[in-house]
Amino acid sequence: MNVRDAYFSEIYKLVKNGEDIVIVSADLGAPSLDDFRKDFPHRFINIGIAEQNLLSVASGIALTGKHVIAWGLNPFPVTRAFDQMRVFMQDMNIPLTVVALNAGSCSAECGYTHMPIEDIAMVRTLSNIRIVNPSDEIISKSFAQDIVKTFKPTFIRFDKYIHDKYYDSNQIKLEKGFVVKSTGSDVAIITNGIFVNKIHKIEDELKSKDIRYKLIDCFCLPVDEKALIDEIRKCKLIITI
Template identity: 30%
Template sequence: MRNAFADEITKLGREDPRVVMLSGDIGNRLFDKFKAAQPERFFNCGVAEQNMTGVATGMAMNGLRPFTYTITPFATTRCLEQIRTDAAYHEVPVTIVAVGAGLAYAGLGPTHHACEDLALLRAIPNMLVIAPADVWEVRAALGAVLQQDRPAYIRLGKKGEPVVHKGPLPDFRIGKAITVEEGSDVCLLSTGNMLPEALKAAEALRAQGVSARVVSFHTVKPLDEACLGEAFAGFRLVATVEEHSRIGGFGSAVAEWRVDSGMAAGARLLRFGTPDAFFKKSGEQEYAREQLGLTGHQMADAIASALA
């Protein structure tokens, strides 16, 4: 995902002279092409993420389209006040791009884990919150936020994520979910780079005689309310899938929508996410997912049990 981001932002930078790239002392080689093409529009802000966000806000107030980039906890929790009070309060088009969200940096320990960012960012007024599932959604999301005049948060994985979509997504719209596979018994709503695991869960469910629709909810705020209404009205069970805490994340947003919409009847809601605890074991992302019940086969077994 990060390579796709670097390639796409370089392309957009060539097309749009307002695009400015600010890095929190990472990705220097990653942005070599951007720097070569637009050296005057790349700024390494150092290990000073709060200042980076403030600088980006000032740029946005003066008609530029700044993108900030660093590892997720340092792009979000470290500078939450600046995101809230500088960018969001003034409703200026700063785009915060966070790499290694969820447990992508599982091996580096809780300082580098990011399982609270969706909860934090979606609670801030005026923010768009986007979690692309693969490289094609990353590219489409970048183009889409440039059409908006408000702050946005784009949550990326790291590298090597499976490509789900077959090619570019010309119909991509912020707030409009994408159905990836059709099904009739259960509906799996996935956000971010958990989409491949949701597809594995659907495959495992098919082997058990359960038909599953899989939907990519690349936008956590605003939600695709029409898609949610259809899912809860038309399926026995709806499951949300995210690499984020079950408190405050995508699943919570869906649960809140269900309560607020008055849709008490309909499908049962099952939420997959990380528990209310720091992950302190040693291992990489795949190991962390296995330990937390977030692999495709584990989710399929839990869904089958819920249907029994």
């Protein structure tokens, strides 16, 4: 199951168990949303390809006390609706979760307009908003469960081609913001999303060259800075991807 479907499958379970969650979509579906739309039609609202309206409607519903997910195609919920994100999520601190499909160049076949290479940089200017880029199903499910526990404005971006499980649920500490996969001290590799998968694919090659590396999956910003510094303090080289 890819990270997007892992997330929405977990949301379905939460709603089935009685949680008050609403999904507002900018004309975007997903296989994992088919059952949700069928079983909870009053909890799925399609407002069309109108990302500014997406955040406005979702924020209004969130103000009634519901847990709301605004679901759209990246980069548009950020680039087209940045003013709404800035006012509603940053300044008004509305606990809206913006979930966007596409990270980086994973939809390059659609052209430059569909390659969100600046979305993290833009949202980082809004210090009140968590930024999440999951690298596996467990992290996706953890943030789905967190929507009913933590009332924080959150932006989640999904890579299209991640279908892996690297962690156990007890390894993922959302408030920490990162998880360490390897424990070498020569090189610290700090990355997230699809790049975690790519590092795993060259793991044997790194070992064959006797490169002792520490892979730090920085799945959420901001992170626990002290804990991160402690992890990299003794490493000889630090690489960020």
